[in-house]
């Protein structure tokens with residue numbers, strides 16, 4: 180099964196992060212929550228692989244092994 | 245003492261004194277069915293048609309009025325066809341296959357349930373539940389006239405049940421006092437609140453959904469298309485969601501989600517219902533309010549459906565939310581599954597343990613239905629702010645992006661259950677299409693001017709595709725009918741696609757409920773005998 184990439188994978192990390200925060204800046208708390216939900220769904224569809232998505236759902240919980 | 249709990253749409257089996265009430269000792273019956281709802285009636289029909297004597301007891305004298313099931317699935321019609329009343333249902337019902345989903349005032353999704361040709365029955369019909377039950381009842385009368393040993397006793401309320409190792413003892417209340425009965429087998433078809441479950445102290449576990457739904461059936465002449473329309477957060481603000489669906493006789497089912505805290509008494513006042521309806525339909529539309537009620541929904545099931553000589557079927561065994569139409573439709577699949585098994589056991593042709601496979605297969609089916617119905621209900625009535633946020637994210641995206649549309653869940657409509665990997669399954673030796681794999685309900689297909697499912701009938705069948713199979717054989721007391729089809733016949737193209745795929749030939753062993761028991765690429769007497777033994781719960785017997 181394909182594994183979730185947990186090592187750096189975005190070439191220009193700072194640039195992406197800046198864009199992400201810029202978008203959030205213009206949103207209220209509620210709008211941001213909706214925006215993030217849409218973003219997650221868009222990214223999840225792009226990944227597609229259920230196994231990878233499950234690993235991502237797990238990873239985001241920051242559980243200690 | 246015998247107060248009605250509901251008023252009747254059709255009075256069909258008025259109370260009449262039975263000779264059993266005057267007997268000094270409890271009369272013994274092979275099978276007693278408790279409850280004459282759709283599932284009890286269908287059970288009686290299935291058993292009676294096999295010649296198994298069956299007595300149905302119901303505490304009312306006919307079919308309850310009011311608005312419950314309306315959507316009946318293709319599988320249900322196929323089962324009803326086998327019982328002889330499918331075409332009556334189809335003739336009266338409204339055929340539909342397209343559903344549209346709206347968010348606010350925008351369409352976000354559209355589905356078509358049966359984009360495929362070559363099935364005798366449509367994906368769904370809409371038919372009021374009282375009609376559905378009446379067609380079953382009328383078929384019972386037809387079968388009785390032909391000699392089927394079926395009896396229905398109205399105003400006979402089962403009040404106590406005492407299960408024993410070799411029989412079940414019952415006390416039955418009537419307008420003329422109570423009497424005793426005994427049964428070899430008792431089938432509990434007494435609905436979601438099953439008094440029988442209570443009498444036996446059995447659990448019914450699952451989830452209650454914290455929302456209520458106002459259901460109104462109205463009569464109006466309107467030219468809306470015959471489609472299922474569902475709104476999330478409708479622009480007309482009559483509820484958090486709304487559903488509109490056509491039924492026969494110019495009746496429309498309208499359904500509003502009105503919240504857990506709704507004041508039932510207030511909401512059920514005709515003026516208040518009309519306010520919601522007018523907002524939806526427009527002030528100038530005329531209609532008559534035929535029925536209204538407020539429902540809350542649960543997804544629950546019993547841990548197992550067989551408890552010795554007491555067997556549960558339909559809502560008494562499992563309950564789902566109505567989104568997906570999995571209530572009565574799954575109950576019909578219970579009957580389909582139980583009927584032939586109990587028939588073989590009562591006739592001494594299969595061991596009692598075969599009935600455990602009923603519980604195994606239908607618990608599996610109930611799990612699937614509960615899973616689907618729970619997912620739909622969670623989408624329709626999100627239980628937290630976070631879940632609401634994702635729900636609306638899906639709806640907002642769906643309008644623009646195709647990828648989000650499969651997430652939209654206004655009900656995943658009932659399809660037949662495939663018994664994957666369960667005990668009765670034999671070998672699956674054909675690399676054929678997945679849809680006709682072992683455990684699945686046979687897909688229909690056209691054959692010689694008719695349809696395959698009609699040809700299969702109600703016995704075990706060996707279906708030889710491009711290969712000869714014996715016409716009729718009796719194996720260890722069980723009749724197996726053989727059907728050989730010439731697969732080079734050009735009219736069998738759809739059948740080839742559905743049963744062979746790329747395989748050049750195949751033999752299917754098909755159960756009386758038209759589920760596939762085993763399939764092979766060549767015919768072999770021993771293979772057939774052992775798969776048949778397995779499908780009848782006689783595996784050990786066969787090995788010995």
Ligand SMILES: Cc1cc2nc3c(=O)[nH]c(=O)nc-3n(C[C@H](O)[C@H](O)[C@H](O)COP(=O)(O)OP(=O)(O)OC[C@H]3O[C@@H](n4cnc5c(N)ncnc54)[C@H](O)[C@@H]3O)c2cc1C
Pocket residue numbers: 278279280281282283284301302303304311312313314315316373400401402403433434435436439459539557558559560566569570571572573574575
């Ligand atoms: C609003 C709504 C919409 C629905 N829509 C759909 C749909 O579109 N499609 C679908 O498939 N399903 C639908 N359902 C579910 C469907 O109505 C039920 O699954 C179905 O009625 C179950 O049938 P049953 O025979 O198991 O039980 P019931 O219909 O409840 O019948 C039980 C019978 O047992 C009798 N009884 C009870 N106690 C005793 C006793 N002590 N002695 C003798 N008799 C007794 C009762 O009087 C009754 O006649 C819907 C349900 C609701 C509420």
